[in-house]
Amino acid sequence: MLAEQIARYLSHRLPRAREVQVSGLRRIPGGASRETWAFDASWEEDGCRLHRGFVIRRDPPASLLVTDRDVEFQVMAAVGRAGVPVPRVLWLETDGQYLERPFFVMERIDGCETAPHALLADPQYAGARPRLAERFVQVLASLHALDWGSLGLGEALGPPPAPSECARREIEKWEQVLERDALGPQPVLRAALRWLRRHLPPPAQRIVLVHGDYRVGNFLYDPQGEVRGVLDWEMAHLGDPLEDLAWACLRPWRWAGDERVGGLLERERFFRLYEELTGLQVDPEAVRFWEVLGNVKLATIFITGARALAEGKSREPILALTARGNPRLELEIMALMDV
Numbered sequence: 001m002l003a004e005q006i007a008r009y010l011s012h013r014l015p016r017a018r019e020v021q022v023s024g025l026r027r028i029p030g031g032a033s034r035e036t037w038a039f040d041a042s043w044e045e046d047g048c049r050l051h052r053g054f055v056i057r058r059d060p061p062a063s064l065l066v067t068d069r070d071v072e073f074q075v076m077a078a079v080g081r082a083g084v085p086v087p088r089v090l091w092l093e094t095d096g097q098y099l100e101r102p103f104f105v106m107e108r109i110d111g112c113e114t115a116p117h118a119l120l121a122d123p124q125y126a127g128a129r130p131r132l133a134e135r136f137v138q139v140l141a142s143l144h145a146l147d148w149g150s151l152g153l154g155e156a157l158g159p160p161p162a163p164s165e166c167a168r169r170e171i172e173k174w175e176q177v178l179e180r181d182a183l184g185p186q187p188v189l190r191a192a193l194r195w196l197r198r199h200l201p202p203p204a205q206r207i208v209l210v211h212g213d214y215r216v217g218n219f220l221y222d223p224q225g226e227v228r229g230v231l232d233w234e235m236a237h238l239g240d241p242l243e244d245l246a247w248a249c250l251r252p253w254r255w256a257g258d259e260r261v262g263g264l265l266e267r268e269r270f271f272r273l274y275e276e277l278t279g280l281q282v283d284p285e286a287v288r289f290w291e292v293l294g295n296v297k298l299a300t301i302f303i304t305g306a307r308a309l310a311e312g313k314s315r316e317p318i319l320a321l322t323a324r325g326n327p328r329l330e331l332e333i334m335a336l337m338d339v
Contacts, residue, residue, distance in 0.1 A: 216262025
């Protein structure tokens, strides 16, 4: 059914195409706020049979996080134009006319992998790990160097915060989500919010485009050690660059089970490379603030998914599985707060 709907949609979007066929439709697991579907399409055009791979990001009935697909589409289009490795976005549909719910379509990048465990355990990627460790930092530095204003993202993302207000804005944002979706008292998360207000970091050195979910596991990589495409831009916003650094350091993303960031490089090296590439200073205490907030944010996202499941808005197994991780996140929060 969905494949037939997609074929009709492509016929609409590709007016010169004839005999559009969709095959290999499969859902890609993961993602906080979209259903992600990959498929192959073929069609006749000007006497030739063309073949192409696509990915659809479709709004689900309920999700871990409610975000604006229009913003995600605009951000991906803008950073792609600026040279950040990202899948090329093609079409945005804001209603359910074609596939029942809003969605956007992007090109599929083939010949690469995204799973962190494959990167760390598969022998074919052993030689790629040192280069990927450097590229991981280089891509983040290039993202934070973008002139988001000239890219037209000021309008899409709203007014930027003052450098002194980045932390407060994010505290308030995630506290509001917690207040709305909490299924119980959440004493650890509320204590963490109080701690965050007492330990505000210095003003941001620069207001940058923050990816919001930059980590190993959210980019496509190849055996040559190249980052082919950064994924999952649904939480992008303007703010403090140290927010992205701290998020990449969270314990759930230390896939090797040790202290290495993403399982790829030591934290000190991560910070040093970032400083060399950006000219910004990485204050460990400021990173600790953003790391506490990152864990609160992740736990709150999981609570949002649990509420959707509890209210019958979704039956996605991932919503039940992710919420089980909150006790571990709470232990990490308390450790970071020296409790």
